[in-house]
Amino acid sequence: MSAQARVPSTPSPELLARLHGILAQVADPEIPVLSVLDLGVVRHLLFRSDGRLEVGIAPTYSGCPANAVIKADVLRALAGAGFDAVAADVLAPPWSSDWLSGEGRRKLEAFGIAPPAGRGPAACPRCRSERTTRISEFGSTPCKALYRCEACLEPFDYFKCI
Amino acid sequence: MTPQVHYVLRLADTNLVLAQRLGEWVGHAPALEEDLGLANVALDLLGQARLLLAHAGRLEGEGRGEDELAYLREESEYFNLTLVEQPNGHFGDTVMRQFLFDAWQSGLYEALSRSQDATLAAIAAKGLKEAAYHLRYSGGWLVRLGDGTPESHARVERSLRELWPFTNELFDDDETDRAVVAAGIGVLPSALLPAWDVRVDETLARATLVRPAPVKFAWFGKQGRHSEHLGYLLAEMQSLHRAHPGAAW
Numbered sequence: 001m002s003a004q005a006r007v008p009s010t011p012s013p014e015l016l017a018r019l020h021g022i023l024a025q026v027a028d029p030e031i032p033v034l035s036v037l038d039l040g041v042v043r044h045l046l047f048r049s050d051g052r053l054e055v056g057i058a059p060t061y062s063g064c065p066a067n068a069v070i071k072a073d074v075l076r077a078l079a080g081a082g083f084d085a086v087a088a089d090v091l092a093p094p095w096s097s098d099w100l101s102g103e104g105r106r107k108l109e110a111f112g113i114a115p116p117a118g119r120g121p122a123a124c125p126r127c128r129s130e131r132t133t134r135i136s137e138f139g140s141t142p143c144k145a146l147y148r149c150e151a152c153l154e155p156f157d158y159f160k161c162i
Numbered sequence: 163m164t165p166q167v168h169y170v171l172r173l174a175d176t177n178l179v180l181a182q183r184l185g186e187w188v189g190h191a192p193a194l195e196e197d198l199g200l201a202n203v204a205l206d207l208l209g210q211a212r213l214l215l216a217h218a219g220r221l222e223g224e225g226r227g228e229d230e231l232a233y234l235r236e237e238s239e240y241f242n243l244t245l246v247e248q249p250n251g252h253f254g255d256t257v258m259r260q261f262l263f264d265a266w267q268s269g270l271y272e273a274l275s276r277s278q279d280a281t282l283a284a285i286a287a288k289g290l291k292e293a294a295y296h297l298r299y300s301g302g303w304l305v306r307l308g309d310g311t312p313e314s315h316a317r318v319e320r321s322l323r324e325l326w327p328f329t330n331e332l333f334d335d336d337e338t339d340r341a342v343v344a345a346g347i348g349v350l351p352s353a354l355l356p357a358w359d360v361r362v363d364e365t366l367a368r369a370t371l372v373r374p375a376p377v378k379f380a381w382f383g384k385q386g387r388h389s390e391h392l393g394y395l396l397a398e399m400q401s402l403h404r405a406h407p408g409a410a411w
Contacts, residue, residue: 063181063209136199138198
Protein backbone atom coordinates (compact mmCIF):
# COMPACT_ATOMS: atom_id res chain seq x y z
CA MET A 1 0.00 0.00 0.00
CA SER A 2 1.53 3.29 -1.04
CA ALA A 3 1.85 6.06 1.51
CA GLN A 4 0.80 8.54 -1.16
CA ALA A 5 -2.73 9.80 -0.71
CA ARG A 6 -5.02 8.35 -3.32
CA VAL A 7 -8.31 9.90 -4.21
CA PRO A 8 -10.10 7.24 -6.15
CA SER A 9 -13.36 8.09 -7.84
CA THR A 10 -16.10 5.80 -8.96
CA PRO A 11 -17.23 5.90 -12.57
CA SER A 12 -20.55 7.61 -13.29
CA PRO A 13 -23.59 5.32 -13.57
CA GLU A 14 -23.57 5.68 -17.37
CA LEU A 15 -19.89 4.80 -17.60
CA LEU A 16 -20.32 1.94 -15.15
CA ALA A 17 -23.08 0.50 -17.34
CA ARG A 18 -20.76 0.74 -20.34
CA LEU A 19 -17.93 -0.97 -18.44
CA HIS A 20 -20.27 -3.73 -17.34
CA GLY A 21 -21.30 -4.14 -20.98
CA ILE A 22 -17.65 -4.63 -21.94
CA LEU A 23 -16.95 -7.04 -19.07
CA ALA A 24 -20.07 -9.06 -19.84
CA GLN A 25 -18.35 -9.95 -23.12
CA VAL A 26 -15.21 -11.27 -21.39
CA ALA A 27 -15.62 -15.02 -21.04
CA ASP A 28 -14.13 -17.34 -18.45
CA PRO A 29 -11.35 -19.08 -20.40
CA GLU A 30 -12.31 -22.53 -19.13
CA ILE A 31 -16.10 -22.22 -18.94
CA PRO A 32 -16.79 -19.94 -21.89
CA VAL A 33 -20.54 -19.62 -21.24
CA LEU A 34 -19.73 -17.63 -18.10
CA SER A 35 -18.59 -14.03 -18.26
CA VAL A 36 -16.21 -12.69 -15.64
CA LEU A 37 -19.23 -10.87 -14.15
CA ASP A 38 -21.23 -14.12 -13.90
CA LEU A 39 -18.24 -15.73 -12.20
CA GLY A 40 -18.22 -12.99 -9.58
CA VAL A 41 -14.52 -12.18 -9.79
CA VAL A 42 -14.80 -8.46 -10.62
CA ARG A 43 -14.84 -6.72 -7.25
CA HIS A 44 -14.47 -3.04 -8.04
CA LEU A 45 -14.08 -0.51 -10.84
CA LEU A 46 -12.61 2.86 -9.95
CA PHE A 47 -10.47 5.63 -11.33
CA ARG A 48 -7.22 6.04 -9.49
CA SER A 49 -5.72 9.45 -8.78
CA ASP A 50 -3.38 8.94 -11.74
CA GLY A 51 -6.43 8.70 -13.98
CA ARG A 52 -6.10 4.99 -14.76
CA LEU A 53 -9.04 2.67 -14.41
CA GLU A 54 -8.45 0.04 -11.73
CA VAL A 55 -10.27 -3.28 -11.95
CA GLY A 56 -10.26 -5.29 -8.72
CA ILE A 57 -10.18 -8.99 -9.55
CA ALA A 58 -10.50 -11.84 -7.05
CA PRO A 59 -8.75 -15.11 -7.89
CA THR A 60 -11.06 -18.12 -7.92
CA TYR A 61 -8.87 -21.02 -6.74
CA SER A 62 -5.44 -19.88 -5.49
CA GLY A 63 -3.60 -21.81 -8.17
CA CYS A 64 -6.08 -21.77 -11.03
CA PRO A 65 -4.19 -21.01 -14.25
CA ALA A 66 -7.29 -19.21 -15.51
CA ASN A 67 -6.68 -16.38 -13.03
CA ALA A 68 -3.84 -14.92 -15.11
CA VAL A 69 -5.80 -15.37 -18.34
CA ILE A 70 -8.88 -13.68 -16.86
CA LYS A 71 -6.80 -10.69 -15.81
CA ALA A 72 -5.15 -10.38 -19.24
CA ASP A 73 -8.48 -10.79 -21.07
CA VAL A 74 -10.18 -8.12 -18.93
CA LEU A 75 -7.36 -5.64 -19.55
CA ARG A 76 -7.32 -6.42 -23.28
CA ALA A 77 -11.08 -5.89 -23.58
CA LEU A 78 -10.91 -2.59 -21.72
CA ALA A 79 -7.89 -1.43 -23.74
CA GLY A 80 -9.82 -2.31 -26.90
CA ALA A 81 -12.57 0.06 -25.76
CA GLY A 82 -10.03 2.81 -25.10
CA PHE A 83 -9.57 2.46 -21.36
CA ASP A 84 -6.14 2.64 -19.74
CA ALA A 85 -6.80 -0.03 -17.16
CA VAL A 86 -4.78 -1.84 -14.51
CA ALA A 87 -5.75 -4.90 -12.51
CA ALA A 88 -5.57 -5.12 -8.72
CA ASP A 89 -5.67 -8.43 -6.88
CA VAL A 90 -8.43 -8.64 -4.30
CA LEU A 91 -7.94 -11.48 -1.82
CA ALA A 92 -10.44 -10.47 0.83
CA PRO A 93 -13.16 -11.42 1.12
CA PRO A 94 -12.13 -14.63 -0.63
CA TRP A 95 -13.97 -15.77 -3.74
CA SER A 96 -16.22 -18.76 -3.18
CA SER A 97 -18.86 -20.44 -5.31
CA ASP A 98 -21.40 -18.16 -3.56
CA TRP A 99 -20.08 -15.32 -5.75
CA LEU A 100 -21.54 -16.92 -8.88
CA SER A 101 -24.44 -14.82 -10.12
CA GLY A 102 -27.93 -16.29 -10.50
CA GLU A 103 -27.54 -15.74 -14.23
CA GLY A 104 -24.21 -17.61 -14.05
CA ARG A 105 -25.86 -20.57 -12.33
CA ARG A 106 -28.54 -20.77 -15.02
CA LYS A 107 -25.94 -20.56 -17.80
CA LEU A 108 -23.88 -23.32 -16.18
CA GLU A 109 -26.84 -25.64 -15.99
CA ALA A 110 -27.88 -24.96 -19.58
CA PHE A 111 -24.28 -25.72 -20.60
CA GLY A 112 -24.43 -29.13 -18.86
CA ILE A 113 -22.54 -28.25 -15.67
CA ALA A 114 -24.50 -28.69 -12.44
CA PRO A 115 -24.28 -25.48 -10.36
CA PRO A 116 -22.88 -25.60 -6.80
CA ALA A 117 -25.33 -26.75 -4.14
CA GLY A 118 -24.37 -27.83 -0.64
CA ARG A 119 -22.69 -31.23 -0.66
CA GLY A 120 -23.37 -32.16 -4.28
CA PRO A 121 -25.42 -31.45 -7.39
CA ALA A 122 -29.16 -30.99 -6.88
CA ALA A 123 -29.97 -32.79 -10.13
CA CYS A 124 -28.49 -34.13 -13.35
CA PRO A 125 -28.23 -31.13 -15.71
CA ARG A 126 -29.46 -33.31 -18.62
CA CYS A 127 -32.42 -35.34 -17.36
CA ARG A 128 -33.09 -33.63 -14.01
CA SER A 129 -32.88 -36.87 -12.05
CA GLU A 130 -31.82 -36.38 -8.45
CA ARG A 131 -30.07 -39.76 -8.37
CA THR A 132 -26.43 -38.91 -8.94
CA THR A 133 -23.13 -40.46 -7.84
CA ARG A 134 -19.78 -38.81 -7.41
CA ILE A 135 -17.06 -40.26 -9.65
CA SER A 136 -14.24 -37.95 -8.63
CA GLU A 137 -13.82 -35.04 -6.24
CA PHE A 138 -11.67 -33.29 -8.82
CA GLY A 139 -12.29 -32.70 -12.49
CA SER A 140 -10.86 -31.04 -15.57
CA THR A 141 -10.45 -27.66 -13.83
CA PRO A 142 -9.98 -26.76 -10.13
CA CYS A 143 -13.59 -25.59 -9.88
CA LYS A 144 -15.20 -28.84 -11.01
CA ALA A 145 -15.89 -32.36 -9.76
CA LEU A 146 -17.13 -35.34 -11.78
CA TYR A 147 -20.53 -36.96 -11.26
CA ARG A 148 -22.65 -39.54 -13.00
CA CYS A 149 -26.41 -39.62 -13.34
CA GLU A 150 -27.92 -42.95 -12.25
CA ALA A 151 -31.04 -42.37 -14.37
CA CYS A 152 -29.66 -41.38 -17.78
CA LEU A 153 -26.22 -42.85 -16.96
CA GLU A 154 -24.43 -39.83 -18.42
CA PRO A 155 -21.38 -38.42 -16.64
CA PHE A 156 -21.45 -34.68 -15.98
CA ASP A 157 -19.40 -31.88 -14.46
CA TYR A 158 -20.40 -30.32 -11.15
CA PHE A 159 -19.22 -26.84 -10.18
CA LYS A 160 -17.74 -27.49 -6.72
CA CYS A 161 -19.32 -25.75 -3.77
CA ILE A 162 -16.64 -24.09 -1.69
CA MET B 163 15.76 -11.97 8.39
CA THR B 164 12.89 -10.78 10.58
CA PRO B 165 10.75 -13.38 12.35
CA GLN B 166 7.80 -12.35 10.17
CA VAL B 167 9.67 -13.01 6.92
CA HIS B 168 11.02 -16.27 8.32
CA TYR B 169 7.53 -17.34 9.37
CA VAL B 170 5.91 -16.53 6.02
CA LEU B 171 8.72 -18.31 4.18
CA ARG B 172 8.10 -21.43 6.28
CA LEU B 173 4.48 -21.45 5.22
CA ALA B 174 5.35 -20.74 1.59
CA ASP B 175 8.12 -23.35 1.40
CA THR B 176 6.00 -26.03 3.04
CA ASN B 177 3.34 -25.52 0.38
CA LEU B 178 5.78 -25.22 -2.49
CA VAL B 179 7.70 -28.38 -1.64
CA LEU B 180 4.53 -30.41 -1.17
CA ALA B 181 3.12 -29.09 -4.46
CA GLN B 182 6.31 -30.20 -6.20
CA ARG B 183 6.06 -33.65 -4.62
CA LEU B 184 2.42 -34.04 -5.64
CA GLY B 185 3.28 -32.86 -9.13
CA GLU B 186 5.56 -35.89 -9.46
CA TRP B 187 2.41 -38.02 -9.57
CA VAL B 188 1.12 -36.46 -12.76
CA GLY B 189 0.88 -39.23 -15.32
CA HIS B 190 1.69 -41.89 -12.70
CA ALA B 191 -1.31 -42.04 -10.36
CA PRO B 192 -3.21 -45.34 -10.08
CA ALA B 193 -6.26 -43.93 -11.88
CA LEU B 194 -7.09 -40.89 -13.97
CA GLU B 195 -9.31 -39.48 -11.21
CA GLU B 196 -6.43 -39.60 -8.72
CA ASP B 197 -4.08 -38.07 -11.25
CA LEU B 198 -6.52 -35.17 -11.46
CA GLY B 199 -7.03 -35.11 -7.70
CA LEU B 200 -3.36 -34.96 -6.77
CA ALA B 201 -2.63 -32.42 -9.50
CA ASN B 202 -5.48 -30.20 -8.34
CA VAL B 203 -4.34 -30.32 -4.73
CA ALA B 204 -0.82 -29.47 -5.93
CA LEU B 205 -2.18 -26.55 -7.91
CA ASP B 206 -4.01 -25.09 -4.90
CA LEU B 207 -0.90 -25.45 -2.74
CA LEU B 208 1.26 -23.90 -5.43
CA GLY B 209 -1.13 -20.97 -5.81
CA GLN B 210 -1.03 -20.37 -2.05
CA ALA B 211 2.78 -20.69 -2.11
CA ARG B 212 3.04 -18.04 -4.80
CA LEU B 213 0.94 -15.59 -2.79
CA LEU B 214 2.99 -16.34 0.33
CA LEU B 215 6.34 -16.03 -1.45
CA ALA B 216 5.34 -12.72 -3.01
CA HIS B 217 4.25 -11.53 0.44
CA ALA B 218 7.54 -12.66 2.03
CA GLY B 219 9.45 -10.83 -0.72
CA ARG B 220 7.54 -7.61 -0.08
CA LEU B 221 8.03 -7.88 3.69
CA GLU B 222 11.73 -8.51 3.21
CA GLY B 223 12.02 -5.42 1.02
CA GLU B 224 15.15 -6.50 -0.82
CA GLY B 225 13.56 -6.77 -4.22
CA ARG B 226 13.21 -10.58 -4.27
CA GLY B 227 10.05 -11.73 -5.98
CA GLU B 228 8.39 -15.14 -5.95
CA ASP B 229 10.68 -16.52 -8.68
CA GLU B 230 13.92 -15.45 -6.98
CA LEU B 231 12.69 -16.94 -3.73
CA ALA B 232 11.52 -20.21 -5.27
CA TYR B 233 14.35 -20.82 -7.71
CA LEU B 234 17.45 -19.22 -6.28
CA ARG B 235 17.58 -20.33 -2.66
CA GLU B 236 19.71 -23.24 -1.50
CA GLU B 237 18.54 -26.15 0.56
CA SER B 238 19.56 -24.59 3.88
CA GLU B 239 17.58 -21.45 2.99
CA TYR B 240 14.38 -23.47 2.62
CA PHE B 241 12.26 -23.59 5.78
CA ASN B 242 9.60 -26.17 4.95
CA LEU B 243 8.46 -28.83 7.38
CA THR B 244 10.42 -32.06 6.93
CA LEU B 245 7.22 -34.11 6.51
CA VAL B 246 6.40 -32.62 3.11
CA GLU B 247 9.77 -33.31 1.51
CA GLN B 248 9.49 -37.05 2.19
CA PRO B 249 9.32 -39.07 -1.03
CA ASN B 250 5.96 -40.00 -2.49
CA GLY B 251 6.44 -43.75 -1.98
CA HIS B 252 3.33 -45.65 -3.06
CA PHE B 253 -0.13 -44.11 -3.33
CA GLY B 254 -0.92 -45.01 0.29
CA ASP B 255 2.23 -43.24 1.52
CA THR B 256 1.21 -40.12 -0.39
CA VAL B 257 -2.35 -40.29 0.94
CA MET B 258 -1.07 -40.66 4.51
CA ARG B 259 1.39 -37.76 4.19
CA GLN B 260 -1.36 -35.64 2.66
CA PHE B 261 -3.90 -36.52 5.32
CA LEU B 262 -1.53 -35.73 8.22
CA PHE B 263 -0.68 -32.46 6.47
CA ASP B 264 -4.24 -31.45 5.52
CA ALA B 265 -5.48 -32.05 9.06
CA TRP B 266 -2.73 -29.70 10.24
CA GLN B 267 -3.18 -27.06 7.54
CA SER B 268 -6.94 -26.77 8.05
CA GLY B 269 -6.40 -25.85 11.70
CA LEU B 270 -3.51 -23.55 10.85
CA TYR B 271 -5.45 -21.58 8.23
CA GLU B 272 -8.45 -21.31 10.47
CA ALA B 273 -6.31 -19.67 13.17
CA LEU B 274 -4.23 -17.62 10.70
CA SER B 275 -7.33 -16.11 9.14
CA ARG B 276 -7.44 -13.96 12.31
CA SER B 277 -3.81 -12.77 11.90
CA GLN B 278 -2.99 -9.07 12.36
CA ASP B 279 -1.10 -9.35 9.08
CA ALA B 280 -4.02 -8.60 6.75
CA THR B 281 -2.41 -10.22 3.70
CA LEU B 282 -1.60 -13.38 5.60
CA ALA B 283 -5.12 -13.46 7.01
CA ALA B 284 -6.59 -13.11 3.52
CA ILE B 285 -4.39 -15.87 2.06
CA ALA B 286 -5.34 -18.14 4.98
CA ALA B 287 -9.06 -17.40 4.71
CA LYS B 288 -8.92 -18.25 1.03
CA GLY B 289 -6.73 -21.32 1.59
CA LEU B 290 -8.99 -22.62 4.35
CA LYS B 291 -11.74 -23.55 1.88
CA GLU B 292 -9.21 -25.33 -0.29
CA ALA B 293 -7.59 -27.12 2.67
CA ALA B 294 -10.97 -28.37 3.88
CA TYR B 295 -11.63 -29.85 0.45
CA HIS B 296 -8.18 -31.50 0.39
CA LEU B 297 -8.81 -33.01 3.82
CA ARG B 298 -12.05 -34.54 2.60
CA TYR B 299 -10.18 -36.10 -0.32
CA SER B 300 -7.15 -37.44 1.60
CA GLY B 301 -9.27 -38.51 4.59
CA GLY B 302 -11.71 -40.30 2.28
CA TRP B 303 -8.88 -42.25 0.65
CA LEU B 304 -7.29 -43.06 3.98
CA VAL B 305 -10.52 -44.63 5.20
CA ARG B 306 -10.89 -46.63 1.99
CA LEU B 307 -7.30 -47.90 2.14
CA GLY B 308 -7.21 -48.55 5.89
CA ASP B 309 -10.60 -50.20 5.93
CA GLY B 310 -9.99 -51.88 2.57
CA THR B 311 -8.18 -55.14 1.87
CA PRO B 312 -5.62 -56.75 4.23
CA GLU B 313 -2.97 -55.63 1.74
CA SER B 314 -4.06 -51.98 1.62
CA HIS B 315 -4.51 -51.94 5.40
CA ALA B 316 -1.02 -53.31 6.01
CA ARG B 317 0.49 -50.84 3.58
CA VAL B 318 -1.06 -47.68 5.07
CA GLU B 319 -0.37 -48.96 8.56
CA ARG B 320 3.31 -48.99 7.61
CA SER B 321 2.95 -45.52 6.00
CA LEU B 322 1.53 -44.23 9.26
CA ARG B 323 4.35 -45.72 11.32
CA GLU B 324 7.01 -44.31 9.02
CA LEU B 325 5.57 -40.81 8.69
CA TRP B 326 4.45 -40.40 12.30
CA PRO B 327 7.84 -39.23 13.67
CA PHE B 328 7.77 -36.30 11.23
CA THR B 329 4.54 -34.97 12.72
CA ASN B 330 6.36 -33.86 15.91
CA GLU B 331 7.81 -30.91 14.01
CA LEU B 332 4.32 -29.65 13.10
CA PHE B 333 3.69 -28.74 16.74
CA ASP B 334 7.14 -27.67 17.80
CA ASP B 335 7.41 -24.03 18.97
CA ASP B 336 10.62 -22.08 18.47
CA GLU B 337 11.81 -18.47 18.76
CA THR B 338 10.39 -17.42 15.41
CA ASP B 339 6.99 -18.84 16.34
CA ARG B 340 6.98 -17.10 19.70
CA ALA B 341 8.01 -13.78 18.12
CA VAL B 342 5.23 -13.80 15.51
CA VAL B 343 2.67 -14.90 18.09
CA ALA B 344 3.69 -11.99 20.33
CA ALA B 345 3.18 -9.67 17.35
CA GLY B 346 -0.28 -11.11 16.68
CA ILE B 347 0.81 -12.32 13.26
CA GLY B 348 1.30 -16.04 13.68
CA VAL B 349 -0.06 -19.10 15.39
CA LEU B 350 1.75 -21.10 18.05
CA PRO B 351 2.31 -24.57 16.54
CA SER B 352 1.65 -26.38 19.82
CA ALA B 353 -1.75 -24.68 20.04
CA LEU B 354 -2.82 -26.54 16.89
CA LEU B 355 -2.26 -29.96 18.41
CA PRO B 356 -5.58 -30.57 20.25
CA ALA B 357 -7.73 -29.95 17.15
CA TRP B 358 -5.34 -31.99 14.99
CA ASP B 359 -5.54 -34.88 17.46
CA VAL B 360 -9.33 -34.88 17.22
CA ARG B 361 -9.31 -34.81 13.40
CA VAL B 362 -6.62 -37.46 13.10
CA ASP B 363 -8.03 -39.81 15.72
CA GLU B 364 -11.49 -39.67 14.24
CA THR B 365 -10.31 -40.56 10.73
CA LEU B 366 -7.79 -43.17 11.89
CA ALA B 367 -10.59 -44.89 13.79
CA ARG B 368 -12.77 -44.98 10.69
CA ALA B 369 -9.77 -46.32 8.75
CA THR B 370 -9.36 -49.04 11.42
CA LEU B 371 -5.83 -47.80 12.06
CA VAL B 372 -4.23 -47.45 15.48
CA ARG B 373 -2.58 -44.17 16.37
CA PRO B 374 1.13 -44.84 16.97
CA ALA B 375 2.63 -44.15 20.38
CA PRO B 376 4.49 -40.84 20.71
CA VAL B 377 8.02 -41.04 19.34
CA LYS B 378 10.94 -38.96 20.56
CA PHE B 379 12.23 -37.66 17.30
CA ALA B 380 13.13 -34.13 16.28
CA TRP B 381 13.32 -32.67 12.80
CA PHE B 382 14.53 -29.22 11.90
CA GLY B 383 13.33 -28.50 8.37
CA LYS B 384 11.70 -25.28 9.48
CA GLN B 385 15.12 -24.11 10.68
CA GLY B 386 16.71 -25.02 7.37
CA ARG B 387 18.18 -28.41 8.36
CA HIS B 388 16.61 -31.01 6.15
CA SER B 389 16.42 -34.73 5.50
CA GLU B 390 18.46 -36.02 2.56
CA HIS B 391 15.51 -35.76 0.19
CA LEU B 392 15.07 -32.00 -0.20
CA GLY B 393 18.29 -31.39 -2.14
CA TYR B 394 17.24 -33.71 -4.95
CA LEU B 395 13.78 -32.17 -5.11
CA LEU B 396 15.20 -28.64 -5.36
CA ALA B 397 17.79 -29.70 -7.92
CA GLU B 398 15.00 -30.85 -10.19
CA MET B 399 12.63 -27.97 -9.44
CA GLN B 400 15.29 -25.30 -9.94
CA SER B 401 17.23 -26.77 -12.86
CA LEU B 402 15.41 -24.91 -15.61
CA HIS B 403 15.68 -21.53 -13.94
CA ARG B 404 19.36 -22.06 -13.15
CA ALA B 405 20.12 -23.14 -16.74
CA HIS B 406 18.13 -20.25 -18.21
CA PRO B 407 18.21 -17.42 -15.65
CA GLY B 408 15.15 -15.20 -15.87
CA ALA B 409 13.29 -17.67 -18.10
CA ALA B 410 9.60 -16.81 -18.40
CA TRP B 411 6.66 -18.43 -20.10
